[in-house]
Amino acid sequence: MSKSITDGVDAGRKTSARRDMVSIVVVAVAAAFVCVKLNLSEALLNWTRPFERVQLDELPAVLLVVAISLIWFSSRRYFEANRQLRLRRTAEVRLAQALAENKRLAQQYVDMQEYERKALARDLHDELGQYLNAIKLDAVSIRESAAAHPGVHDVARAMIANIDRVYGVVTGLIRQLRPVGFDDLGVTAALEHCINDWRSRLPLTTIELSITGDFETLDETRGLVLYRLVQEALTNIARHAHATRVEIRIAAGRAADPGQHVEILIADDGVGADLEAPRPGLGLVGMRERVSALGGSITLASEPGAGFRVAASLPMAGAPS
Numbered sequence: 001m002s003k004s005i006t007d008g009v010d011a012g013r014k015t016s017a018r019r020d021m022v023s024i025v026v027v028a029v030a031a032a033f034v035c036v037k038l039n040l041s042e043a044l045l046n047w048t049r050p051f052e053r054v055q056l057d058e059l060p061a062v063l064l065v066v067a068i069s070l071i072w073f074s075s076r077r078y079f080e081a082n083r084q085l086r087l088r089r090t091a092e093v094r095l096a097q098a099l100a101e102n103k104r105l106a107q108q109y110v111d112m113q114e115y116e117r118k119a120l121a122r123d124l125h126d127e128l129g130q131y132l133n134a135i136k137l138d139a140v141s142i143r144e145s146a147a148a149h150p151g152v153h154d155v156a157r158a159m160i161a162n163i164d165r166v167y168g169v170v171t172g173l174i175r176q177l178r179p180v181g182f183d184d185l186g187v188t189a190a191l192e193h194c195i196n197d198w199r200s201r202l203p204l205t206t207i208e209l210s211i212t213g214d215f216e217t218l219d220e221t222r223g224l225v226l227y228r229l230v231q232e233a234l235t236n237i238a239r240h241a242h243a244t245r246v247e248i249r250i251a252a253g254r255a256a257d258p259g260q261h262v263e264i265l266i267a268d269d270g271v272g273a274d275l276e277a278p279r280p281g282l283g284l285v286g287m288r289e290r291v292s293a294l295g296g297s298i299t300l301a302s303e304p305g306a307g308f309r310v311a312a313s314l315p316m317a318g319a320p321s
Contacts, residue, residue, distance in 0.1 A: 107221075107293040114224050121178035124170055132170065136163045179227050187223035188215050191230060195248070198234050205237075206245045213252030218262070222314060225290045226250070226262060229298075232283050233266040233310050241270025241308060252316065261296070264312040272302045287312075 034040065044060075143156035175197075179190035188211055195209045215223070230248060237243055249265040284300065287310075291298045296314040 103293050106289050110225075110290060110293060111221065114221075117177040118183075121174045124174050124177070128170055129167070132163055132167050136160060136167075139163060179224075179231075182223070182227065186215060187218060187227060190223075190227055191250070194227065194231060194234070198238070202238060205243055207234075208245070208247050210247075210249045210251075212250070213262075215252055218252065218316065222262070222294060222316070225294060225296075226264065226314060228290060229264060229287055229310075229312060230266065232287050236283055237268050237270060237308070240273070241268050243268035243270030243307070245269045260316045262314040262316060264310070264314065266310040267307060268309075269307045272304045272306045272308055274304055275300060275302055 139156050139159040143153055143160065146152035146156060179187075180193045182190040191211065192209065195207055199205075199207050218226075230250075233248075234246070237246055246268045247265070250262065252260070252262045288298050291312050291314060294314060296312060298310065298312040301309040301311070
């Protein structure tokens with residue numbers, strides 16, 4: 001609960017207490033006026049005199065004791081309720097602090113993970129890629145120089161084929177670790193390359209992509225979260241949806257305006273899913289955590305046979321809340 005909301009609740013409670021106090025004073029003054037005007041005590045004494053044997057004239061004293069007891073009981077409950085309320089506020093503050101700390105730690109984890117991925121992709125490309133190219137050149141040289149030796153020629157050709165396979169695996173790992181074109185061309189180019197790659201993997205699925213707005217000033221952290229969100233959604237579609245059509249719409253506002261957001265919509269016409277059923281994978285959880293760590297929101301909508309829909313809103317700028 002934020003401080004402004006807490007202050008508003010306290011102000012409303014104080015206003016209500018003042019109103020109750022005024023009501024009590026008004027009722028007391030009105031009762032005193034009626035008693036004086038009607039001589040209520042004398043009238044009550046005259047009414048109860050015929051019943052002296054049952055001591056009805058002692059009833060006011062008994063009622064006074066009951067009233068005092070009720071006041072004492074209500075005050076005890078009031079102070080106990082206040083104590084419980086203070087404890088609840090303290091717990092809410094601690095919970096809010098814990099949630100904020102968890103978001104900060106989650107974002108640090110994501111940043112560290114992306115940094116390690118970037119470093120690993122760079123090492124794979126610069127170190128392993130160069131060695132593979134050198135080995136391939138040596139194998140090509142052996143193949144060309146051993147044309148008169150069929151056995152050596154076949155071995156060299158097999159070496160070249162195996163090197164090409166290893167290089168393809170390394171290239172795939174680099175693409176998974178770091179979006180192609182992200183560092184040099186930006187998030188828009190990386191998204192377009194990702195979609196084109198999935199189009200070649202899913203030839204029977206029509207993938208429509210619409211990107212509008214300015215992404216040039218979108219920082220690296222938010223750009224990576226946007227990319228990973230689309231990547232994870234397409235991975236889930238390829239594994240589970242059996243969809244024939246996928247629609248991806250991404251719209252961004254002005255990054256200079258802190259109130260602007262990136263709006264993401266990913267929808268397919270696949271088999272859908274029961275969102276209430278437990279899911280073994282952590283993909284959706286990871287998507288939610290990534291977006292939430294930056295102060296955004298994500299909504300999932302699906303029913304069996306009705307496709308799957310992911311709608312997310314990511315702030316263009318600002319610290320995680």
